[in-house]
Amino acid sequence: MIRPGKNRVNNSIFPAPKLFEAGIYRRRRKELASCLGKGLLLFIGNQPCAVNYAANQYPFRQDSSFLYYWGLDEPGLAAVMDLDLGEEILFGDDPGLEDVIWTGPRPAMKEKALRVGVEKAGPLAGLAGAVEKARRTGRPVHYLPPYRRATSVFLADLLGTGVARIETGSSEDFARAVIAQRSVKGPEETEQIERALELTALMHHRAMALTRPGIREREVVAAMQALVYAETEGQMAYWPIFTRNGQIMHNIRHHCRLAASDLVINDSGAESEMHYASDITRTLPVSGRFDTRQKEIYQIVNEALDACIASLKPGAAFLDLHMLAGTIVSRGLVELGLMKGDADEIVGLGAHTLFFPVGLGHMLGLDVHDMEGLGEDLVGYDSSYRRDSRFGFRYLRLAKPVEKGYVVTVEPGIYFVEELIGKWKEQGRFRDFINYPEVERWAGFGGVRLEDDVLVTENGSRVLGPPIARTITEVEEAMAR
Ligand SMILES: [Mn+2]
Missing domain, CATH: 3.90.230.10 (Creatinase/methionine aminopeptidase superfamily)
Structure with a gap:
């Protein structure tokens, strides 16, 4: 029971990571993969959202499906599940010195990925290559309906098409599988x-x-x-x-x-x-x-x-x-x-x-x-x-x-x-x-x-x-x- 002012205090620079145990995310992803046949499932995390100029931002809110399967609660992340190879990769950039100066140190991607049971992690720039490889071999790339224009633009760049086509081209099977899973609460x-x-x-x-x-x-x-x-x-x-x-x-x-x-x-x-x-x-x-x-x-x-x-x-x-x-x-x-x-x-x-x-x-x-x-x-x-x-x-x-x-x-x-x-x-x-x-x-x-x-x-x-x-x-x- 919450009593005002009696919650735990953590005085380190890092806030304590708010995650379920890794096995929960692994199970959720495994179940999702078993519901969907072939291709690449693409998850795009939310980006920071500007109030009146880029550096003045609304409080960050991660995409809920991204939180559900990948747990990580920060901007600039994406993930893929390769259903044919059974591979999972988290994409995001490790903080550089400039990031540390302005926003403080953060754990490396590799470490964050392990916390949610993912073994492969790489820089965000690697996402395009993973998508390109799948498309070259004729495998479908599925994504959920974007509800933020910034996500549509990101996907349009990634998939080499227009924003309008992105917004009508999401995968209904993918959405249905996610809904079936997220509807039943653990x-x-x-x-x-x-x-x-x-x-x-x-x-x-x-x-x-x-x-x-x-x-x-x-x-x-x-x-x-x-x-x-x-x-x-x-x-x-x-x-x-x-x-x-x-x-x-x-x-x-x-x-x-x-x-x-x-x-x-x-x-x-x-x-x-x-x-x-x-x-x-x-x-x-x-x-x-x-x-x-x-x-x-x-x-x-x-x-x-x-x-x-x-x-x-x-x-x-x-x-x-x-x-x-x-x-x-x-x-x-x-x-x-x-x-x-x-x-x-x-x-x-x-x-x-x-x-x-x-x-x-x-x-x-x-x-x-x-x-x-x-x-x-x-x-x-x-x-x-x-x-x-x-x-x-x-x-x-x-x-x-x-x-x-x-x-x-x-x-x-x-x-x-x-x-x-x-x-x-x-x-x-x-x-x-x-x-x-x-x-x-x-x-x-x-x-x-x-x-x-x-x-x-x-x-x-x-x-x-x-x-x-x-x-x-x-x-x-x-x-x-
Ligand atoms: Mn209500």
């Missing part, structure tokens, strides 16, 4: 996610204690960021959402001052030291006590979250859980007089998407939307679950059945998006199911979202990480602290 990975969640629990409880009328959103965000940096020197897993305008799904502005009547959505998570993400949402009454309306909506969302977690097990289609959440939301809104009619009929037609227009959740791992860069449909859909193009369904990131070892987020919500309500009312959309005059009386309510991170187990599921106040009583108690 115990070393769920442990990392739980470490991120320990920090996230501290963040959320700190936010609960700080949130009060008159405070600015960014003050609370700053307190959460301070915790993450002090404990891991790392980053949050994504830019935090902390807003009184929680009806805006990805509202990353923090400029507002909170008032007693507001609800505030806190959707924020930390990265573990080895870059595994957490993704937690809580909704707080700024006054410290939920009023009647806030309680009513909150209870529905909380019930939907409990029901979906209880139904999560191997073989359960995530789309069915999404529909279950929609049914509970609809039933609750009918009871409150905001909707009319039968909950199953409402969900079948999609009328509830006025209040719940987004998906129930997504995969979680090294990326907060895990593996989304490899192809959202490849991650969340399969041959029997195709993306539904209707409004309110097309945003679903995950629909297919889950398997043991998957880690997913479950994040139902109820949102009052005034522009959407206005448009639907004007069109008379689902007027048999939506009580528009009543809905309009809730203008300015905002939104409620609750989100936990859940591991699919042998027979069911387990909510990962330490408990984070979620019931009405727990949240009110945490806010009173």
Whole structure:
């Protein structure tokens, strides 16, 4: 359990390498090789990313698939797996004296390669030769879809083609094999996610204690960021959402001052030291006590979250859980007089998407939307679950059945998006199911979202990480602290 300020300190010039034991990376690569037939698998690590000029850089974030198979968390690396020769080579440059002067000493490539179970290492300039040799003998060169333009340009130079061709020419078989493997988390990975969640629990409880009328959103965000940096020197897993305008799904502005009547959505998570993400949402009454309306909506969302977690097990289609959440939301809104009619009929037609227009959740791992860069449909859909193009369904990131070892987020919500309500009312959309005059009386309510991170187990599921106040009583108690 993380206690603030009690983490280990290492005063040598080198930070301690944050790696799993070499055997884990070796096993992962062996399994990948056995899934794919012939040719060369090319892995391009991320490069430094300039803010406003080359030497002023964003904090470095390694590519997640590179981290998964090769572990090394620094810029300027690439790797190949030669499936025909059974050979693995890591490419990267040893630091020269100038590098040492500016950025300090670093271990040699050879030494770093051994830490992740790779015997051959060479300078980055050698990569072109390895690729050229494979292509001369007519063997295919596979790479994963690039999501940074710098990687596309690097690949275009390497393969002697244009950026546009690079961006459409990645290997789907390679991506599918990586997704199959990364979807099922090993115990070393769920442990990392739980470490991120320990920090996230501290963040959320700190936010609960700080949130009060008159405070600015960014003050609370700053307190959460301070915790993450002090404990891991790392980053949050994504830019935090902390807003009184929680009806805006990805509202990353923090400029507002909170008032007693507001609800505030806190959707924020930390990265573990080895870059595994957490993704937690809580909704707080700024006054410290939920009023009647806030309680009513909150209870529905909380019930939907409990029901979906209880139904999560191997073989359960995530789309069915999404529909279950929609049914509970609809039933609750009918009871409150905001909707009319039968909950199953409402969900079948999609009328509830006025209040719940987004998906129930997504995969979680090294990326907060895990593996989304490899192809959202490849991650969340399969041959029997195709993306539904209707409004309110097309945003679903995950629909297919889950398997043991998957880690997913479950994040139902109820949102009052005034522009959407206005448009639907004007069109008379689902007027048999939506009580528009009543809905309009809730203008300015905002939104409620609750989100936990859940591991699919042998027979069911387990909510990962330490408990984070979620019931009405727990949240009110945490806010009173
Ligand atoms: Mn999420």
